[in-house]
Amino acid sequence: MRVDQIFAEARANGTQPVSFEMFPPKGELTLERAREVASGFASLAPDFISVTYSAGGSGNSAATAQIASMISSEFNISSVAHLTCISLTRETLAEKILEFMDAGIENVLALRGDLPAGMSEAEAGDIAFPYAKDLVPALVDAGFCVGGAAYPEGHLTCDDLPTSVKHLRQKQDAGASFLVTQLFFDNEYFYRFRELADAAGITIPITVGIMPFTSKQQVTRMVFTCAASLPAPVIKILARFEDDPESLRAAGIEYACRQLEDLAAHGVDGLHVYTMNRADVAAAAMSALRG
Numbered sequence: 001m002r003v004d005q006i007f008a009e010a011r012a013n014g015t016q017p018v019s020f021e022m023f024p025p026k027g028e029l030t031l032e033r034a035r036e037v038a039s040g041f042a043s044l045a046p047d048f049i050s051v052t053y054s055a056g057g058s059g060n061s062a063a064t065a066q067i068a069s070m071i072s073s074e075f076n077i078s079s080v081a082h083l084t085c086i087s088l089t090r091e092t093l094a095e096k097i098l099e100f101m102d103a104g105i106e107n108v109l110a111l112r113g114d115l116p117a118g119m120s121e122a123e124a125g126d127i128a129f130p131y132a133k134d135l136v137p138a139l140v141d142a143g144f145c146v147g148g149a150a151y152p153e154g155h156l157t158c159d160d161l162p163t164s165v166k167h168l169r170q171k172q173d174a175g176a177s178f179l180v181t182q183l184f185f186d187n188e189y190f191y192r193f194r195e196l197a198d199a200a201g202i203t204i205p206i207t208v209g210i211m212p213f214t215s216k217q218q219v220t221r222m223v224f225t226c227a228a229s230l231p232a233p234v235i236k237i238l239a240r241f242e243d244d245p246e247s248l249r250a251a252g253i254e255y256a257c258r259q260l261e262d263l264a265a266h267g268v269d270g271l272h273v274y275t276m277n278r279a280d281v282a283a284a285a286m287s288a289l290r291g
């Protein structure tokens with residue numbers, strides 16, 4: 001099913017779609033291990049599952065379409081295949097579109113991908129598709145339902161939030177029909193961003209992405225790769241359970257569940273969980289949201 005239809009039906013029924021993100025397992029037997037992960041997620045009946053795309057040709061990018069296709073055909077759950085434009089040319093995009101069509105993909109999350117080490121934002125302007133928005137029209141023309149990424153605290157390489165929101169509006173104008181946010185640990189940032197997005201005329205559904213954190217290293221990485229602010233309650237959890245990884249993991253999942261509940265109560269368009277392929281994380285989030 002198309003994700004724009006899922007959001008439209010949820011809006012009409014006064015509900016909020018709950019979705020999961022998974023990544024293609026690395027190494028051997030990617031598909032078999034992805035099937036196990038997807039099977040666990042499918043038993044929780046999410047509204048859709050998105051599958052990340054590895055930019056930079058690590059070898060796993062080919063698995064994205066296969067896994068998204070398997071999720072829809074074997075588990076009857078709608079899926080979204082991510083696609084990054086950073087390494088695409090016009091020719092390879094045409095090939096990707098055919099590959100996605102052959103795999104029966106209906107929904108694509110159009111992304112730029114992180115720049116290769118050493119490439120500046122200015123140099124990125126010279127590649128075939130410099131920004132995610134440039135990828136959207138070709139995908140829409142090919143018949144896909146297309147989404148884009150949104151940044152409640154602004155993108156790491158963008159100096160200010162109003163500019164980030166202006167760039168977001170360009171994704172809607174290019175034909176995107178839903179947005180998924182970067183993770184954040186403090187809901188207040190999302191509520192402020194939502195006001196700016198409303199004022200900028202962004203009307204397509206924005207589903208909020210939340211990552212239940214399970215270790216201090218993971219939080220540290222996210223702070224620097226996603227430019228996510230650390231609120232005092234998260235710092236206190238990290239300090240309190242510094243020498244107790246199991247309790248830290250439980251507290252991190254619990255924190256995310258409270259975040260999701262608060263967002264749901266504030267009437268967000270949808271809730272998307274960065275599961276890191278972990279069944280217990282997905283189950284805890286679903287239990288907090290659906291009981």
Ligand code: FAD
Pocket residue numbers: 051052053054055082083084110111112113114115130131132133148149150155156157158163164167170180181182183209
């Ligand atoms: P863009 O929207 O193109 O933005 C990139 C930068 O360019 C930003 O600073 C933006 O403000 C700026 N910009 C945009 N438009 C313009 C313009 N017209 N003029 C000047 N500057 C502009 N990465 C992966 O490799 N694989 C994945 O599967 C993946 N999934 C993701 C899923 C979600 C929900 C999110 C939030 C991120 C994901 N990422 C993934 C990471 C993403 O690729 C990076 O955050 C990347 O740096 C930006 O991608 P984007 O699509 O937001 O890019």
